[in-house]
Amino acid sequence: MIIFASIRLALRALRRNLLRTLLTMLGIIIGVAAVISVVSIGNGAKKQVEAQIATLGQNVILVLSGNVTRGGFSMGFGTAGTLTQPDLEAIRKEVEGVVGASPEVRANSQLAYGNQNANVQVSGVSADYLDIRAWPLKSGDNFTEQDVRGATKVAIIGQTTRKTLFGDGDAVGQTIRIKNAPFVIVGELAPKGMNMMGSDQDDIVLVPFSSALKRLAGGTSFRSISVQAADAKLLPGVQHDIDDLLRQRHKIQEGRDPDFLIRTQQEISNLATSTSRVLTVLLGSVAGVSLVVGGIGIMNIMLVSVTERTREIGVRLAIGARTRDIMMQFLFEAIALSVIGGVIGIGLGAWVSGQLSGVMGSPTVVAANSILIAFGSSALIGIVFGYFPALKAARLDPIEALRFE
C-alpha cells in the first residue's frame, strides 16, 4: 500500500471521530503553543538585550573601577573610584589599537532652566565619548578637547531632559543651571531609547569630565572608562594590555585581585542574557513536559482506537493487508494527530506571543527555527507514541481479530 493511501486512510479515520480527534490534539496544541510562546519571549528578550548592547558602541571595552568580586558584577558599577586621569592618558597613549577612551563621572544633579526644574543624571565624559558610543548629535556641536582641558561649563543635552526643560523650544545656545552653576548647551543628542535595565538613556546631560569632577561630583576619580578598539580582532589584545598596564600602574601583585574590572561587550551581553536564557530553558522544559503529556494522550486514544477497531483490523488482515500496511495505517493516524495538533499549536503560539508582547510591552520573536523544532518534535511525538499502538494493531492474529466482540 502506498504512503499516500495510508495518509488518506488516517485522515478519514480522524474525521470520522472529529470531537475525539480535537480533544486528543488539544494536549499537543497546548504543548506546542506553550513552547512557541515561551521561546518567543526568550528570543525577544535576547534580541532586545543585543540591540541595547549594540548601543554601547562598537568594539568597546569597559574598565570599571572598584573592588568588584568576581562574577558578582552589578550593572550599578563599583563605588570606590580607583581610575584616574593619568590612567586614562596611559591607556590612550600606551595601549596599541586604542582609538578612543572616555571616562564617566556620574552625578545626580538638580537642573534648572527658568522656572523648570529636573533631577537628572549628569555624566562627565571626554570629547570622544559620542564617537565611542556611536551617538550622533541632533543639532549643535560636541564639546572639544579644549573644553575638557579648561573644565568649561558646557553641556550636551539628551532628548528627554530637553523636553522636560524646554518643551518644544530650542535648547542649543541656552544656559541652564546645574547645581546652581551655569552651563551653556552646545549640542542636542539624537534619541537613543531605553537601555537594557529599562531606564531612559535620553534623560541625560553630558558635560566635560573635568567640569563634572570640579563642579558636580567632586573628587578626582572615575567610576569607569570606555575604551574603543580600532577593530574587533584587536579586542582580546587591548583587553590584555589594559589589564597589564593598570595592574602595573596600581601596583597590583601577581595573583591578587585587581581594583578594577575589565568587561567586553560580549561579556556584558552574556551576563545580561544568561538570566533570561535560564528562565527560557526552565519554562521551555515545563512546556516540553506538557508536549510529552500530549503524546501520552495520543497513545492512550490510539490504544482505545485499536481495540475498538479490532474487527476492522481483522477484516483488513483477512483480505490481504500486510503487517506493515496495518502498522502504517495506525502510525500515520498518530502522526497526523500530532502534526495537525502541532501546526494548530504553532499558530496559537504565534498568536499568544503577539498578545503577550502587547501586554508586557516587550517584543517577542517567533523564530523560524523554533517553528521547525516544534513541527519536528510534534511529528516525533506522533511516531514515538503512535508506534506501540500501531505495533499492537499490526501484530493481531487475523482469526482472533475477526472473532473479537
Added chain:
Amino acid sequence: MTPIIELRDFKKTYKTGEIEVHAVRGVNLTVAAGEFVAVMGASGSGKSTLMNTIGCLDRPTSGAYLLDGVNIGRLERDDLADLRNQKIGFVFQGFNLLSRTSASENVELPMLYRRPAIPARDQRRRALEALTKVGLGQRGDHTPNQLSGGQQQRVAIARALVNHPKLLLADEPTGNLDSRTSIEIMGIFQELNQMGMTIVMVTHELDVARFAKRMVIMRDGRVVTDQAVEGMSIAQVELARLDAEQKAVNLAP
C-alpha cells in the same frame, strides 16, 4: 489439473495452557476448480478451523495444505497475506463491512492491498463492476447501516470478488439472513459457480447446503461424509416456490 484445495492428513491442535484441543484430527480433502462445496457439522466439529486453514488465515499443526499447488506451510505471515489478497475471497457470517464507509469503498478495500498497486480510477471502476454483479450497482454511495442485511451480504460478496480470486470462502454466509434473502444469496453463489468460481461454504442448514454440488460433513474434527448433493436446489425454483407459499398467506403481494 492441479486441484484448488488439497489437504493431506490436516490436523489442527490448539493449546490453551495445559489443555490440548484437537479441533481437526486428520482431514484429507481435495477440491477441484469449479466445485461448490458445502461443509456441515455440529457446533465445535471443526468447520471454522478447517475454513481458516483453507483461507490461509492459519497454518496446519501437521499435515499439508496446498492452495492451487502452493504449500502454505512454509510461507511467512506477509506471504500468506498476499496469497489471501490474490487468490481468496472471504464472505463472513457477520458481513464484516467497515461501518460509516460507503459500499464502494468497502468493495475497494482488497484492491488497496494489491501488489502491484491498482490505479485509483481502475479501483473505482472495478468496485462498481463487482457491485453491479451482485445487483447493487446503484447503491455504491450507501453506508452499511443504510442497507438491509441481504444487501450488506451482497456488498461483502462484491468485496470478495473484486480481486478476481480463484476461491470463494464463506463461513455461514446466510447465518444472519431470513429464508428469502438466503435463497437470493445462494442464487448469486450458484451464478458465480456456473461462471467457474470455486466455492466452499460452511452452513448449519441442510436447506442451504442443498444449493451446493457437494456436501462434506464433519464430526469431532473428522470428515464423516463426503458426497455429491442429490437433487440439488435451484435458487430460481426455490424463490418461485417461496413466493407462492407466501402469497397463499398474504405475506407477499
